[in-house]
Amino acid sequence: MQDTVLATRQLRAISFTQNDLPALQALHGDPEVNRFLDGDPSAWGAVRLAGRLVDYVTGHALQGFGMWKILTHDGRFVGRAGFQPFEETSEIEMEIVIAREHWGKGYARELAPSLVRWFFDNTYYSHLISFARSDHTRARWVLELAGMSFRERRRIRDMPRDIYQVLSPVMHRLVANG
Numbered sequence: 001m002q003d004t005v006l007a008t009r010q011l012r013a014i015s016f017t018q019n020d021l022p023a024l025q026a027l028h029g030d031p032e033v034n035r036f037l038d039g040d041p042s043a044w045g046a047v048r049l050a051g052r053l054v055d056y057v058t059g060h061a062l063q064g065f066g067m068w069k070i071l072t073h074d075g076r077f078v079g080r081a082g083f084q085p086f087e088e089t090s091e092i093e094m095e096i097v098i099a100r101e102h103w104g105k106g107y108a109r110e111l112a113p114s115l116v117r118w119f120f121d122n123t124y125y126s127h128l129i130s131f132a133r134s135d136h137t138r139a140r141w142v143l144e145l146a147g148m149s150f151r152e153r154r155r156i157r158d159m160p161r162d163i164y165q166v167l168s169p170v171m172h173r174l175v176a177n178g
Contacts, residue, residue: 005060005068006118008110011078013068016056020069023077024049027099036133037097038157059084065123067095070111078102081111083119086129088156094119094130096142108139112146116166126171134160 006013028034028044038044052067059066059082067082079098086093094115096108119128132139134153140162144150148164155161167175 006114007073008114010105010110011070011072011107013070013081013111015060016053016067016069016080018053018057020056021050021053023069024053024080027077027079027097030100032100033097036136036139038159040158055084056080056082065092065119070098070107078107081115083115083128091127091129092119092123092125094128108142109145112142116146116148120168125168127165127167130164131156131161132164134162140164 002014002017004012004014025046028049031042034042034044056067060068063085065083067080067084070078070081072078077099079096079102081094081096083092083094085091094112096111096115098107116128119125128148129151130143130148132143140150143164146166148166151163151165153160153162156163
């Protein structure tokens with residue numbers, strides 16, 4: 001069994017392997033899942049997913065963080081979550097993608113604060129960002145529950161996005177103490 005990177009009450013995050021392409025294809029084969037990620041929900045084809053999987057497999061070893069496979073404690077695939085560089089600004093972005101059959105079970109709400117804590121406990125970054133489609137009220141609520149604050153609204157990946165941010169505990173103290 002693979003080592004758990006992060007565990008919550010219901011879920012665990014483990015590293016992806018090259019054998020996980022079918023799970024990613026099933027996740028991103030659902031246009032309803034993809035519509036929150038890109039302006040073109042059908043854009044997650046086999047070539048794109050194979051490239052992403054390479055990044056997911058090598059990310060943690062290269063950067064000290066990455067995108068992980070999310071499973072229930074009994075091993076059912078739920079989705080993916082973790083961190084990746086946002087190329088436009090070089091900031092680190094947190095992303096949570098849950099398979100549609102697991103929507104409404106509170107998994108994103110459970111993962112988000114655990115991911116934020118993990119990130120600041122295990123990296124040196126001053127802040128973390130995350131995106132929510134501007135009309136996706138539930139995603140924005142999950143980010144706020146994780147301690148993130150609205151920073152700005154912009155067009156990213158061909159759709160209006162709200163950018164949320166949370167400062168590291170050290171930066172938060174510095175800002176609070178003026």
